[in-house]
Amino acid sequence: xxxxxxxxxxxxxxxFVEPAARELCAALDxxxxxxxxxxxxxxxxxxxxxxxxxxxxxxxxxxxxxxGEPNYGKAMRAGILAAEGTFVVxxxxxxxxxxxxxxxxxxxxxxxxxxxMVVGSKAMRDAHDDRPPLRRAATLILNGLLRIVLGFRxxxxxxxxxxxxxxxxxxxxxxxxxxxxxxxxxxIRASRMDRRVEEIPLSLHEKRxxxxxxxxxxxxxxxxxxxxxxxxxxxxx
Numbered sequence: 491x492x493x494x495x496x497x498x499x500x501x502x503x504x505x506f507v508e509p510a511a512r513e514l515c516a517a518l519d520x521x522x523x524x525x526x527x528x529x530x531x532x533x534x535x536x537x538x539x540x541x542x543x544x545x546x547x548x549x550x551x552x553x554x555x556x557x558g559e560p561n562y563g564k565a566m567r568a569g570i571l572a573a574e575g576t577f578v579v580x581x582x583x584x585x586x587x588x589x590x591x592x593x594x595x596x597x598x599x600x601x602x603x604x605x606x607m608v609v610g611s612k613a614m615r616d617a618h619d620d621r622p623p624l625r626r627a628a629t630l631i632l633n634g635l636l637r638i639v640l641g642f643r644x645x646x647x648x649x650x651x652x653x654x655x656x657x658x659x660x661x662x663x664x665x666x667x668x669x670x671x672x673x674x675x676x677x678i679r680a681s682r683m684d685r686r687v688e689e690i691p692l693s694l695h696e697k698r699x700x701x702x703x704x705x706x707x708x709x710x711x712x713x714x715x716x717x718x719x720x721x722x723x724x725x726x727x
Contacts, residue, residue: 491574491575491576492524492525492526492551492574492575492576493523493524493525493575493576493577494518494523494524494525494526494575494576494577494578494579494596495525495526495527495528495569495573495574495575495577495578495579495655496514496518496525496526496527496528496578496579496581497528497530497566497569497570497573497578497579497580497581498527498528498529498530498569498580498581498582498583498586499530499532499562499565499566499569499582500529500530500531500532500534500538500542500565500583501531501532501533501534501538501560501562501565502534502535502536502538503534503538503541503583504534504536504537504538504540504541506583506584507529507538507541507542507545507583508541508544508545510583510584510586511527511529511542511545511549511552511583512545512549513586514527514581514586514588515527515549515551515552517586517588517589518551518588518592521588521592521593525551525575526551526552526553526573526574526575527549527551527552527553528553528555528569528572528573529542529545529546529552529553529554529555530555530557530565530566530568530569531554531555531556531557531565532557532558532559532560532561532562532564532565533557533558533559533560533561534560539554539556542554553572555568555569555572561668561669562668562669562670562672562673563665563667563668563669563670563671563672563673564668564669564672566580566672566673566676567662567665567668567672570655570658570659570662571659571662571663573655575655576654576655576656577596577599577600577652577653577654577655578652578653578655578658579591579592579595579650579651579652580650580651580652580673581650582649582650585649585650585694587610587650587692590610590692590693591610591650591652591690591692592652594608594690595608595610595652595690596652598688598690599652599653599654605686605687605688606653606654606657606658606680606685606686606687607651607652607653607654607657607658607677607680607685607686607687607688608651608652608653608687608688608689608690609644609646609647609649609650609651609677609687609688609689609690610646610649610650610651610689610690610691610692611644611645611646611649611689611690611691611692612629612646612649612691612692612694613629613630613633613645613646614645614646614689614691615691616691617645617691617692617693617694618691618692618693618694619694620693620694620695621694621695629646629648632648632674632711633645633646633647635715636674636678636715639715639718639719639723640678640715640718640719640722640723641678641723642674642677642678643681644677644681644687644689645689646689647673647674647676647677647678648670648673648674649673649692649694650692651673651676651677653680653685657685658676658680658685660683661676661679661680661683661685662676664679664683665679666717666718666721666727667714667717667718669710669714670707670710670711670714671710671711671714671715671718675714675718678718678722682722
């Protein structure tokens with residue numbers, strides 16, 4: 491069993507996934523880590539599945555998970571459940587901050603008495619978010635809604651995170667939403683289920699525009715937020 495599993499949902503990334511995966515594996519190899527990379531392809535309409543299959547055939551540490559429908563949260567959850575590592579990093583194909591995040595989060599998780607989960611925050615003090623203003627505003631609005639509706643006390647939920655798999659697997663299995671808000675529910679439930687969550691700041695610069703348009707996500711986010719309010723605040727589950 492590897493020490494580290496890297497879970498990355500992938501959607502319509504035919505031109506980007508191969509060089510990004512090669513770069514990630516090279517960085518992990520340089521650190522002599524025992525790892526696996528799970529590329530969780532979910533309903534791509536381009537040649538992404540073929541590109542991932544080529545990577546899997548060429549690199550023994552890469553695994554290709556096929557989800558079958560465009561669903562970011564379902565892909566991430568499937569990757570977490572399939573991961574075999576002691577520690578798991580949930581990452582984005584356009585981020586993969588090995589030096590900035592992995593090099594800090596993994597020692598924290600390995601330490602005796604360390605946190606169960608480390609979240610890379612683009613909104614906390616000392617973080618730097620270089621995305622377009624609309625994307626930054628969307629993060630601030632979502633975080634505000636999570637605080638008001640669900641009592642979230644951190645600064646960020648959506649993005650790179652690392653955790654002890656044994657401690658967080660029951661949390662992932664308890665989540666009730668998928669798509670855009672699975673990552674947020676995962677972080678919020680971790681705290682509610684008495685897992686120790688710590689944040690570290692990130693300097694964020696995306697390597698390419700997002701594959702899903704921001705405004706197309708709004709109705710799904712609001713629907714999931716209402717469901718989480720009912721389940722967590724009203725039914726206390």
